[in-house]
Amino acid sequence: MKDEVATPEARSAGLKGMGCSRKRVEDVRFTQGKGNYVDDIKLDGMLFGDFVRSPYAHAKVVSINTEEALKVPGVLAVLTAADLAPLGLHWMPTLAGDKQMVLADGKVLFQGQEVAYVVATDRYAASDGVEAVEVEYDELPVLTNPFEALESDVVLREDLAGQTEGAHGPRKHHNHIFTWEQGDKAATEQVLAEADVVAEEMIYYHRTHPCPLETCGCVASMDKVTGKLTLYGTFQAPHAIRTVVSLISGIAEHNIRVISPDIGGGFGNKVGAYAGYVCSVVASIVTGKPVKWVEDRMDNLMSTAFARDYWMQGKIAATKEGKITGLWCHTTADHGGFDACADPTKFPAGFMNICTGSYDIPVAYLSVDGVYTNKAPGGVAYRCSFRVTEAAYFIERMIEVLAIKLNMDAAELRRINFIRKDQFPYQSALGWEYDSGDYHTAWDKALKAVGYDDLRKEQAQRLEDFKAGKTRKLIGIGLTHFTEIVGAGPVKNCDILGLGMFDSCEIRIHPTGSAIARLGTISQGQGHATTFAQILASEIGIPADDITIEEGDTDTAPYGLGTYGSRSTPVAGAATAMAGRKIRAKAQMIAAYLLEVHDDDVEFDVDRFVVKGDGSRFKTMKEIAFAAYNKAIPGLEPGLEAVSYYDPPNMTYPFGAYICVMEIDVDTGEHEVRSFYALDDCGTRINPMIIEGQIHGGATEGYAIAMGQEIAYDDMGNHKSATLMDFFLPTSWETPTYQTDFTVTPSPHHPIGAKGVGESPNVGSVPCFSNAVHDAFRPFGLVQSHMPHDHWRVWKIANGLGLHG
Ligand code: PCD
Numbered sequence: 001m002k003d004e005v006a007t008p009e010a011r012s013a014g015l016k017g018m019g020c021s022r023k024r025v026e027d028v029r030f031t032q033g034k035g036n037y038v039d040d041i042k043l044d045g046m047l048f049g050d051f052v053r054s055p056y057a058h059a060k061v062v063s064i065n066t067e068e069a070l071k072v073p074g075v076l077a078v079l080t081a082a083d084l085a086p087l088g089l090h091w092m093p094t095l096a097g098d099k100q101m102v103l104a105d106g107k108v109l110f111q112g113q114e115v116a117y118v119v120a121t122d123r124y125a126a127s128d129g130v131e132a133v134e135v136e137y138d139e140l141p142v143l144t145n146p147f148e149a150l151e152s153d154v155v156l157r158e159d160l161a162g163q164t165e166g167a168h169g170p171r172k173h174h175n176h177i178f179t180w181e182q183g184d185k186a187a188t189e190q191v192l193a194e195a196d197v198v199a200e201e202m203i204y205y206h207r208t209h210p211c212p213l214e215t216c217g218c219v220a221s222m223d224k225v226t227g228k229l230t231l232y233g234t235f236q237a238p239h240a241i242r243t244v245v246s247l248i249s250g251i252a253e254h255n256i257r258v259i260s261p262d263i264g265g266g267f268g269n270k271v272g273a274y275a276g277y278v279c280s281v282v283a284s285i286v287t288g289k290p291v292k293w294v295e296d297r298m299d300n301l302m303s304t305a306f307a308r309d310y311w312m313q314g315k316i317a318a319t320k321e322g323k324i325t326g327l328w329c330h331t332t333a334d335h336g337g338f339d340a341c342a343d344p345t346k347f348p349a350g351f352m353n354i355c356t357g358s359y360d361i362p363v364a365y366l367s368v369d370g371v372y373t374n375k376a377p378g379g380v381a382y383r384c385s386f387r388v389t390e391a392a393y394f395i396e397r398m399i400e401v402l403a404i405k406l407n408m409d410a411a412e413l414r415r416i417n418f419i420r421k422d423q424f425p426y427q428s429a430l431g432w433e434y435d436s437g438d439y440h441t442a443w444d445k446a447l448k449a450v451g452y453d454d455l456r457k458e459q460a461q462r463l464e465d466f467k468a469g470k471t472r473k474l475i476g477i478g479l480t481h482f483t484e485i486v487g488a489g490p491v492k493n494c495d496i497l498g499l500g501m502f503d504s505c506e507i508r509i510h511p512t513g514s515a516i517a518r519l520g521t522i523s524q525g526q527g528h529a530t531t532f533a534q535i536l537a538s539e540i541g542i543p544a545d546d547i548t549i550e551e552g553d554t555d556t557a558p559y560g561l562g563t564y565g566s567r568s569t570p571v572a573g574a575a576t577a578m579a580g581r582k583i584r585a586k587a588q589m590i591a592a593y594l595l596e597v598h599d600d601d602v603e604f605d606v607d608r609f610v611v612k613g614d615g616s617r618f619k620t621m622k623e624i625a626f627a628a629y630n631k632a633i634p635g636l637e638p639g640l641e642a643v644s645y646y647d648p649p650n651m652t653y654p655f656g657a658y659i660c661v662m663e664i665d666v667d668t669g670e671h672e673v674r675s676f677y678a679l680d681d682c683g684t685r686i687n688p689m690i691i692e693g694q695i696h697g698g699a700t701e702g703y704a705i706a707m708g709q710e711i712a713y714d715d716m717g718n719h720k721s722a723t724l725m726d727f728f729l730p731t732s733w734e735t736p737t738y739q740t741d742f743t744v745t746p747s748p749h750h751p752i753g754a755k756g757v758g759e760s761p762n763v764g765s766v767p768c769f770s771n772a773v774h775d776a777f778r779p780f781g782l783v784q785s786h787m788p789h790d791h792w793r794v795w796k797i798a799n800g801l802g803l804h805g
């Protein structure tokens, strides 16, 4: 038999397991139009729902007249808050412990807010019905600036007026949500007072939006005969949605089946619960028919979860030689009309307290004030777990600001402050235990790869030429060394609505030796069907091609908390390895029985168990699988299945070193990204090609955010970026070319040593692009300037610095 002579290496390669750049199995469907997205779901007699939305950012709703709308052919019902109130469904709980109007209840708090829900026989009739609903508004003063909101007499949340306690402690003002403090305030202030050098700056990370290719949507189908509700939707956390729907609707959880079909990108946008879900469920119960709701692009950009909008006031203290001695940060967080941030319960500002970054900073203090304004609610990740991208932007900008103050090279300043390899596990001043890292090695590799010293020489020459009038283009060199925190998370400190953030995997091996594994996570494009099979292939010796990965159906998948915060690999990936090990343990007993030796006398060898010391006596996993169903083995149950619910002991801390070289035209404000180098360390790598794709995608989103993407409002609260004409999405024309690289520092607590990677490129690239812009103007005295660095803003910088003659 060919199999018997194959070397272990050849057998191993045949499995396409860990470390293999296996082609994405899902792409056969995706590239041939065989994907199955929410909008592809068409059920018998299905109706459509659409929203009447508020044109005002702040107004009283005086009256809603649905009479004309109900006359529109095809319109069957129009729901308003008055219809939902008797069911207790006119408000819904948010992930952040606040509550949010499902449909406008007396007033509206942001432009685009849901006011009424029209149900009709098709999309077009629903749209006509929306036009025909007459709403009378009475405008109220608008607050779009969080600092003004904290001073203003205008009460945004009248439902909370007089409530001095919020979900996260005391409220200081009627537009204040919470204060969150971490670290040692007194010690930090003392260090600041006594330091050789203190650099201080306001770092603003503007409001943006994940804007996935596919917008949010759902199909709710209530079967009145069986009493079973099936809810298809673009959910990044299907099980959590099932529990939430059960809690707020009163429908028993076993009678709810939530299915996330294929998802066309999530990026955090599809974590929260939206009014469209609640209204569709109610409409299906009322009409007895399936009801579909799918946002259009404007709906998505105006009303579903935004990201960032953090004003971060920083102070960083150092010795004259550049050794950082302390960090202070106060953040004003603009949460919009409702606090609907998607963060673990105990972390109202997410993991913002990772803002000490990659540096060994002895003392630090962070405080965050959450504020209501007349903007859309949300506050999701957008490819950075729980405010990590804000934290990374803050510290990586502060390092640059400090380098200016010290008149030091920013690469060297980073190097002398990095946490050293021998300091891991490292306890940070703001409360995290970094699991592993080797920052110096990564940094040196990165600087060498780009030829850092030569780049600085070229930059200096260019500056001379510029001053001599020979060129109008400057060179900026952007540096970033980021530390991410992903894999929420230990159940002891991370939960969402009380649900501990473990994750799960269940495996069934079929008699012929192929398998299915189901997980509590859900891919939105990451390629889980490809990579989780690779983990299993290496763990249990069955080729990845013979393993089906299934996610997203709560009737079949084990309970899990879903996919966001790059938690799938650190948590569900670990569960997969652990479940695989349970399979292997039983397989070992079966093999020993078949080989008539003691359990301890066989050992695992790639795809089989061999008798120790006698490689010619073995049973392959295929044979073992068959025996599990075919032989009565004393003391063993038939079958070969396992399930693991994994509660990680810690998060994982991926990191990376990014370097960007940019040319900036001083007269037009235009930029050209000449090169972008990204070194990522995500521990053990499962699929290098998928990792590379993740870096390309995430860095492109980072490029968009840093260089143009913005959710902007005018003073009246009008949303200025509700279409793709105004909201910048880079095409292949603008997208830079990336050079990727890596080091491997495994996570010591993860069963296969893997850390997450999906978010890293966004966390790392935004400060890198921004630092490049700042660096170009450093010789002319630029210290800080707010993103996005679009052509107009860059032109303004140059103009403000007197570079236009
Ligand atoms: N070491 C390692 C790691 C990792 N990996 C791979 O990679 C990926 C990713 O992973 P992760 O990192 O773990 O993550 P996940 O969890 O899976 O996912 C999540 C993420 O992911 C990213 N990416 C992506 N992609 C796509 N395509 N799409 C999408 O949507 C998305 N999103 C984004 C986001 S935003 Mo958030 O939600 O904001 O929080 S978070 C996020 C997968 O496949 C895995 O397996 C490998 O291989 N290796």
Ligand SMILES: [Cu+]
Pocket: 380, 381, 382, 383, 384, 385, 386, 387, 388, 389, 565, 759
């Ligand atoms: Cu995030």
